[in-house]
Amino acid sequence: MKEKKILPVLMATILTVAVVGCGNGNNTNSSTANNSNQSKTEASETGKINFNEEPYTIKMNYAVLGQEQPDLSKIEAKLNEVTLKEINAKVDLEGVSLYNTANVYALKASSGEKMDLMMLMPGSSYLSSFAGRKMIRPIDKEIAEWGPALKETAGDLLPAGQFKGEQYAVPQITSGKLTFGFTLNKNILDKYNIDITGVSSLDDMDAIFEKVHKSEPSLTLLAPEVSSSDMASFLVYFDGLGNTYGGLTDDSGTKVVNLFETEQWVNTAKKVREWYQKGYISKDVSTSQDDGGTLLDNGKVFATASGSIHFNGGATVPIPKRTIALHPPVLTTADSQLFLWAVSSSSERPDKAIQFLNLLNSSKELSTLLKYGIEGEHYELNKDGTVDTSKNENYRNDWLMFGNYNLMPLDSSFVQSSGISADKYRAREKEWNDKTEKSPGYGFMFDPTPVKTEVAALDAIVQQYRKVIGNGSVDTDELLKKFNDSLYAAGLQKVMDEKQRQFDEWLATKGK
Amino acid sequence: MKATSSLRLENKPRKKIHWKSYIPLYLLALPALIYLLINNYLPLYGMQIAFRELDFSGSIFSGKFVWFDNFKFLFATDNAWIMTRNTVLYNLLFIVVGTVFSVAVTILFNEIMSKKIAKFYQSAVLIPYFISMVIVGYLVFAFLSSDNGFINHSILKPLGIDPISWYSEPKYWPFILLFIHTWKAMGYNLMFYTARIITISKDYYEAAKIDGATKWQQIRHITLPLLKPVIILTTILAIGRIFYSDFGLFYQVPMNSGALYDVTTTIDTYSFRALMNLGDITMSTATGVYQSVVGFILILIANAVIKKISKEDSLF
Numbered sequence: 001m002k003e004k005k006i007l008p009v010l011m012a013t014i015l016t017v018a019v020v021g022c023g024n025g026n027n028t029n030s031s032t033a034n035n036s037n038q039s040k041t042e043a044s045e046t047g048k049i050n051f052n053e054e055p056y057t058i059k060m061n062y063a064v065l066g067q068e069q070p071d072l073s074k075i076e077a078k079l080n081e082v083t084l085k086e087i088n089a090k091v092d093l094e095g096v097s098l099y100n101t102a103n104v105y106a107l108k109a110s111s112g113e114k115m116d117l118m119m120l121m122p123g124s125s126y127l128s129s130f131a132g133r134k135m136i137r138p139i140d141k142e143i144a145e146w147g148p149a150l151k152e153t154a155g156d157l158l159p160a161g162q163f164k165g166e167q168y169a170v171p172q173i174t175s176g177k178l179t180f181g182f183t184l185n186k187n188i189l190d191k192y193n194i195d196i197t198g199v200s201s202l203d204d205m206d207a208i209f210e211k212v213h214k215s216e217p218s219l220t221l222l223a224p225e226v227s228s229s230d231m232a233s234f235l236v237y238f239d240g241l242g243n244t245y246g247g248l249t250d251d252s253g254t255k256v257v258n259l260f261e262t263e264q265w266v267n268t269a270k271k272v273r274e275w276y277q278k279g280y281i282s283k284d285v286s287t288s289q290d291d292g293g294t295l296l297d298n299g300k301v302f303a304t305a306s307g308s309i310h311f312n313g314g315a316t317v318p319i320p321k322r323t324i325a326l327h328p329p330v331l332t333t334a335d336s337q338l339f340l341w342a343v344s345s346s347s348e349r350p351d352k353a354i355q356f357l358n359l360l361n362s363s364k365e366l367s368t369l370l371k372y373g374i375e376g377e378h379y380e381l382n383k384d385g386t387v388d389t390s391k392n393e394n395y396r397n398d399w400l401m402f403g404n405y406n407l408m409p410l411d412s413s414f415v416q417s418s419g420i421s422a423d424k425y426r427a428r429e430k431e432w433n434d435k436t437e438k439s440p441g442y443g444f445m446f447d448p449t450p451v452k453t454e455v456a457a458l459d460a461i462v463q464q465y466r467k468v469i470g471n472g473s474v475d476t477d478e479l480l481k482k483f484n485d486s487l488y489a490a491g492l493q494k495v496m497d498e499k500q501r502q503f504d505e506w507l508a509t510k511g512k
Numbered sequence: 513m514k515a516t517s518s519l520r521l522e523n524k525p526r527k528k529i530h531w532k533s534y535i536p537l538y539l540l541a542l543p544a545l546i547y548l549l550i551n552n553y554l555p556l557y558g559m560q561i562a563f564r565e566l567d568f569s570g571s572i573f574s575g576k577f578v579w580f581d582n583f584k585f586l587f588a589t590d591n592a593w594i595m596t597r598n599t600v601l602y603n604l605l606f607i608v609v610g611t612v613f614s615v616a617v618t619i620l621f622n623e624i625m626s627k628k629i630a631k632f633y634q635s636a637v638l639i640p641y642f643i644s645m646v647i648v649g650y651l652v653f654a655f656l657s658s659d660n661g662f663i664n665h666s667i668l669k670p671l672g673i674d675p676i677s678w679y680s681e682p683k684y685w686p687f688i689l690l691f692i693h694t695w696k697a698m699g700y701n702l703m704f705y706t707a708r709i710i711t712i713s714k715d716y717y718e719a720a721k722i723d724g725a726t727k728w729q730q731i732r733h734i735t736l737p738l739l740k741p742v743i744i745l746t747t748i749l750a751i752g753r754i755f756y757s758d759f760g761l762f763y764q765v766p767m768n769s770g771a772l773y774d775v776t777t778t779i780d781t782y783s784f785r786a787l788m789n790l791g792d793i794t795m796s797t798a799t800g801v802y803q804s805v806v807g808f809i810l811i812l813i814a815n816a817v818i819k820k821i822s823k824e825d826s827l828f
Contacts, residue, residue, distance in 0.1 A: 102791040109568040129791060135568040243789075283658035287679045287767035345568065448790070456585035456786035456795060463785045464773040473680060474771055490589040 049087050049355065056352045057090045061105070062119035062401060064095030071373065071394040078369060087355040102126065108344075109135045115344035116353045119401060123161075123169060123340030124333070124445075128242060131163040132449045136342040138166040142354040149362035150354070153404055159443025160336035165509065170357050172339035174400040176311065176429050177329040177436045180234050183225070183306040185296060186320035188212060199324050202235065202271045209280050212302055221280035221302045223292030230286075230470030231305040232269045236262075239332040239439040241503060242446030245458050245487075246496035254440055254507060256500040258492060260466075260484055269469050269476050276472030286473045296321070311432035312418035312425075329436040333445060339401045360403050367403025372411075384422040386412035444506045451498050454491035461486050562798040575794070582798035585786055591777060598762075599778040602686075603754040606693050607747060613694055614701035615739065619731055621702070622709050634706065638699030645760025648692065652765055656688075680771035689776070693761060701746065708742045709735065744818060744825045752811040755779060755803040779803060 069075075072093060080090045096104045098121065105126075108115050118136070120126040130136045143150060143158075147170075151158070154173050161169035182205065189196065192215060194208055209221050224231045238259050240247040246256040249264060259265050275281055282288065292304035297318050306323070314322040341357055343350045360366050372379045372387050373395035379387040387409045389396070415422050448455045465483040468474045562582055564575035586592060617637070624630040640648075655662045656678035664675040678684060716734045725733070757778035766776045783799040811827075819826040 106568070106791075106793060125789060126791075130568075133566050133568045283677055284679070286771070287653070287657075287769050289767075452790060452792060452795070453581070453584040453588055456790055456792075457588040457591070459789050460591060460777075460782055460786040461589065463768075464770045464777075466770070468680065468770040473677075486589070 051088045053088070055084055055088050055090055056349050057092050058116045058349070058352050058356050059092050059094065059114045060117040060119075060356075061094050061096050061108075061115060063098040063101050063121045065098050068095045069395045069397070071378065074377075075369060075373060075395060078374060079366065082363075082366060083356060083359065086359050087352065089349075089352045089356060091356060105130070105135065109346060112346060114346070114348075116347040116349065117356070118342055118344055120169065120340040120342055121338065121399075121401070122334070123171070123337035123342075124242065127161070127163055127169060127337060127340060127342070128445055128447050128449075130342065131166075131168045132447060134345055136168050137345045137347070137350060138168055139170075139343050139350060139354060140167045142343070142350050143167060143170075146351055146354045147358045150358045153361045153406070157336045160333050161340055161342075162443060163445050164447065165506075169337075169340035169342040170354075170361075171336045172341065172401055173361065173404050173406060174338065175405055176433045177331045177335055178307060179309045179325050179327050179329040180237070180305075180307045181309045181326040182303050182324045183293075183296060183309070183314075184208075184303040184322050184324070185299065185301075186314065186322045188216075188302055189322060196322060196324055200326065202268065202326075205324075209275065209278075209302075213278070213280060216302075217279075219302055220282045220295075220300065222275060223282065223285060223288075223290075223295055223301045223304055224471065225292045225304040225306040225308065227289055227291050229307075230467045231272050231281075231472070232265060232470035233466065234305040234307045235268050235272075235326060236264045237327050237330065238262075238265075239330070239441050240334070241441045241444055241499060242333070243448060243455065244462060245455065245492055246499045248439060248441050254503065256496050256503060258484070258487070258496065260480070260487065266476075266480065269472070269480065272470065273472035273476045281472060283473070285471045286468050310418075311428050312420055314419065315417045316419050317413070317417040329432065330439050331436050331442060332439045333442055336442075339399070362404070362407075364404075364407040367405075367408040370402035371397055371400070371408050373397075381409070382412050382422075384412075386410045386415050386422050388412045441503065443510070444503055446499050446502060448495075451491070451495045454495050457490040458487060458492060458495065461490055559797070559801050561794050562801040564794060566792060566794045582792075582795045583802060585795060586779070586783070586799060586802060591782060594774060595777045595779050595782045598775065599757050599780075600754055602689065602757065602778070603750070605686075605690055606697070607750045607754075609690060610694055610697055610701060611743060611747065614698050615705055615736075615743065617698065618702050618705035618709060619735060621706070622735075623727070634699075634702060637702060640696045641699045643696070645758070645764045648696065648760070649764035649767060652688070652692065653767060679767055679769040682772050682775045685766060685772055685775045689761060689765070692765060693758070696761075704742055704746060705739060708739055712738050741825055745827065748811060748814050748818070748827050751814045752807045754810055755806045757781070759784070 072095075076091065076093055079093075083089050083091055101121065102125075105115075105118055107113075120130065150170060154171060157171040157173065158167065160171045161167055184196065188194075192211055194211060196208070199205065199208070212219070212221060222231065224234060236259070237250055238247050239249075240259070241256070244259065246258060248254070249257060249259070249262050252262075272281070276285075290300075292301060293306075295301040296304050299319065309323045309325045314320070343353045347353055360370070368387075372389055373392065375381060378392040378395045379389045380391070382388055389411060390413065410422060410425060412422075415425050418425065420428060461483075465479060465486070469476060469479055469483060560573065561575070563577055563579050564573070565578050567575040621630050621633055624633070643651075653661070656664075658664060658675060658677045658679070661678070663678075668675055676684075678688075712735065717730055720730050720734060757780050759780045762776050762778045763781045763784065766772045769776075779799065779802075783796060787796050787799075815827050
């Protein structure tokens with residue numbers, strides 16, 4: 001119901017915007033041009049940050065869940081002290097509701113509202129469409145000029161911010177790549193004396209599930225970690241290169257294949273169906289709104305099909321958990337695009353925006369400030385170098401979206417729950433990161449614009465079938481064929497051909 | 513000749529007075545008219561973005577004209593047929609069943625002697641109208657959930673019948689949706705009909721009683737004919753919205769279960785699913801334009817048909 005109302009509201013807003021926008025559209029354009037000329041001349045003259053001009057205010061938009069943090073203004077004041085000194089600019093932080101980011105950014109862009117830095121989350125959903133519609137601008141020149149630290153710290157991630165060969169966004173440096181597998185309740189494992197070392201495939205899980213099911217027949221054994229997704233999708237490796245339609249599997253090389261016809265996906269879906277029929281999975285799994293992760297923590301399920309397996313092998317809080325990784329970690333473009341910082345086309349000073357990102361990524365002080373808040377007020381520093389944020393409610397920032405993860409201290413609750421000591425944590429993480437490979441498609445971003453009609457139709461079909469098949473709640477053999485037939489009827493081949501074409505082109509330019 | 517021209521001369525000034533005497537009324541209507549103009553007529557200009565490419569570098573109206581490209585996704589798959597069929601048939605069903613039920617219940621309520629009890633019933637049937645569809649969705653889930661639902665757990669199980677997994681069996685859903693819609697919308701329609709019924713003069717019924725008419729004859733020959741204009745009005749308005757569907761009813765109530773899409777996909781839910789990830793406002797505008805243009809044509813047709821049958825009941 002709410003969604004339906006968006007259209008009239010949008011229309012009304014658009015109208016107001018059109019009236020206002022037409023009036024001063026030319027002015028803003030010319031002033032942008034002037035400004036960029038200015039900054040160019042300044043740059044070439046001095047090569048350094050100009051402190052003689054009026055400090056520019058950088059508007060920074062990012063996604064929040066729910067409310068803005070109460071102490072944001074304090075953080076901002078502290079931040080501005082540093083930025084005024086370092087880059088002669090102020091930063092104005094403004095959160096945008098996560099579920100509304102696309103609409104809010106679109107409205108801001110079409111109304112000409114001031115916007116400099118905007119966070120795209122997840123960037124894989126927005127980068128190509130925003131760049132394709134010229135909502136965000138290329139920043140190659142600015143990065144070359146003002147981003148030496150960026151190139152150093154986020155250098156190998158930068159390809160993930162590219163679109164059609166141009167840099168449009170800066171990927172956020174976050175913790176290591178996660179992989180997929182199972183997360184299990186350790187109490188139950190211990191109770192029935194189950195050893196999970198050496199478990200590395202779906203078939204290995206049969207024995208474990210059977211043992212637990214025999215002893216506790218009423219317990220649900222398996223659920224998807226997130227209710228909006230399905231189990232088979234969690235348990236198969238696939239680099240979709242921008243969307244679900246055609247991508248790379250483990251053995252497809254650089255050939256784009258249809259995920260729902262691959263042996264891995266089909267077999268996984270059949271396995272999940274088998275478990276469903278044996279009663280390991282809730283009959284309501286496809287309609288349930290409860291995330292498996294929550295159910296696991298509450299002891300309502302024994303295991304989840306999980307996409308958040310980390311090097312630490314489990315957790316201790318809120319309940320002891322063990323994890324089984326089914327696949328080594330592989331970094332895809334979409335992974336590095338979880339948080340992307342892009343510069344709006346309407347930004348008057350893209351150079352300042354990049355200067356700020358550059359500063360933020362190289363400064364431990366600012367990274368820590370934006371992530372944890374102010375020492376003594378929002379966090380305490382522990383002896384082992386980790387921070388304790390448990391006593392603070394006024395500045396909580398659960399995502400790693402600001403600053404350089406490698407520079408900031410670790411959150412003690414996070415380290416403790418992994419059951420590893422703080423100094424070992426970093427070492428183990430580094431080992432894991434070194435082990436992480438990059439997908440052959442890393443840095444490639446599919447542009448769906450030429451086939452957007454087909455993609456829209458495919459999106460609707462995938463929602464119809466993927467979840468019920470992937471959760472085993474319907475007859476796999478019968479529906480899988482119907483699913484693939486509908487996909488091809490809606491133009492899957494056309495989308496895959498287009499993707500292959502773009503991918504080959506990209507590979508060719510990369511090879512040069 | 514002379515006579516007619518003098519008649520005209522006489523008519524003219526009278527018409528002027530006629531018009532002038534309405535000025536205060538027009539003034540009264542002015543705020544509402546301005547509201548209509550801003551809210552309903554000005555946005556018509558924005559319809560053009562349905563025919564344009566999305567381009568944020570200039571104003572939103574600066575995109576290139578692509579004409580009907582944005583509409584293509586609606587007709588790209590065999591879903592086009594399913595969603596159109598579902599939208600239209602469900603709405604027809606809702607119009608027919610909803611009207612019959614509401615009229616019947618209104619008349620029954622009207623026959624209740626105690627006005628206090630009648631008022632209580634009227635309020636009680638109105639309550640569902642105010643419940644959000646999201647909450648209705650969970651109420652239904654409490655009944656239909658496979659593992660713990662009331663129907664499976666407390667009715668079918670004691671009777672020894674195998675539990676039904678409601679959310680993967682499409683065949684039950686047309687009835688479930690019809691039931692929920694009628695349950696929810698009846699109270700609102702009831703208000704329309706009650707408002708008309710209480711204005712019917714009691715004299716008619718007294719005269720009928722003296723002539724020896726039974727209750728059924730009174731309803732058939734007095735109440736129903738007098739209700740007819742209201743029924744026609746609500747029906748024409750409903751027909752105008754026949755290409756729209758209640759998003760909550762078709763998305764939230766079946767819990768967006770993929771197995772039920774064949775009987776729950778409507779134009780609104782399809783476009784929501786198709787465009788949720790793409791976030792292309794020109795394509796969603798295209799859906800809106802398509803629905804409203806077809807709805808507009810349908811209103812014209814429905815009105816023309818009614819005009820043919822009984823002229824005095826038509827809308828315009």
